[in-house]
Amino acid sequence: MRCPEANRLLDGYVDDQLEVAGVLALEEHLRGCARCRAREESLRALRAALQRHTEFRVAPAAMHAALRAEFGVRAAAPVQPARRRVAFGATALAMLALAAWGLQGAFEREGMGAARSAGKVVYHISSSQTASAALRTLRNHLEASPETKVVVVAHNEGVDFLLRGARDESGELFATAVRQFKGRGVDFRVCNNTLVRRKIGSEGILPEATLVPSGIAEISRLQESEGYAYMRM
């Protein structure tokens, strides 16, 4: 392989998008070519700089609420606890009616079957040891069932992987994976009690994650009010 071809492959290489034959041929070239190695280094430096200085933007809460109200089944979670109960009752009824509808409809149409099994799952991560394994599980989970809504709640030492600059065992930034999951609709929520106890400022948390007052309260709220299944990681 010569430099011009190596040049064309280099972006696909640093992006992990090449087939193995291309990877092998390119790596052989890189071993013998200092100029292309310098280009690779420069590319990786650029990727790291972009990862560090740009972030996934969370849409304004008001917009979420407005669009949910307009196109969703129900309005966003009400603020007053007293009213939440009423709203939940109404929602439960609506969901029941919908479930009946959906069941009836699904038998009549093809291609809808998989949609019914879509679930909502909360992943509870409370130890820094299990974070990578949890994310691997989550990746497989979403691959098997892309429409599942997943919320990750981090608590105690489990918040470590959501700190800026945190890396996994192989030295990869957790931020990259978190950002990808966020892009796939996964929510990351961090227990503020933990942050206070461990004296971590909210600016130390990845911008993709949001704070909740208490991780445990959030998990039980998701289970009780929103019908989430619980996964301990």
Add this chain to the structure above:
Amino acid sequence: MPPWLLVDSLTYCWPLNDEYRASVRNIPGSARWNRIDAGAVLGGWDLSDGEKRARFERLVLPHLDAAYSLAVWLVRDDAHAEEAVQESCLRAFRYFDALRGDDARPWLLGIVRNTCYSLLQRSRQDGVPLPFDEEGCGEDTVAAGAVVSFPLNPEAAAIREADREHVRNALRALPLEFREAVVLREIHGFSYREIAAVCAVPIGTVMSRIARGRRLLQQALGERGASEDTGT
């Protein structure tokens, strides 16, 4: 780049099945959509309103943040990005029956992209000062003059030291086609295949846009660092 060199990478690529392929072909606003699919959709599934809302809430609304992130980088203005996402949701809801399969993300982001393009075009016609790239910044013109052929290590060092503002400004200044490819890759973590679906271009084009976008960024950040070094 011969196409056989590209595979679905284990890390990034979602399984591609026929439903997925069909879903990305049905992006409202795309050229193909206008020709073929608009008519077919009107005679679509005819879901009940409640059923449609439940499905929409489950499949589309979880991707609002992804939609907003893309819109912010395309129109480069928070308020207009909100407008674009809201308009996109309206379109997505109206043509929701066109979505095949359950992975609404590339479908929705394709709609967001098209909406941002027409928003940019509209604002340019109205004379509203929304930043739009000057004409003639297509791939060929950029490829002709701009690109540094072999960056050396000092450039990598300069890029590493570039501060937040430099990096963000360089990305903001990138021509639209390159910017969308780089943003979908670096911020959304999309595979080349998914980017191709969102932008309605072949994978080879995605590759070259990402590569050229990055060359321009390297040039901007590397040079800036270098000139600061000599200046002080």
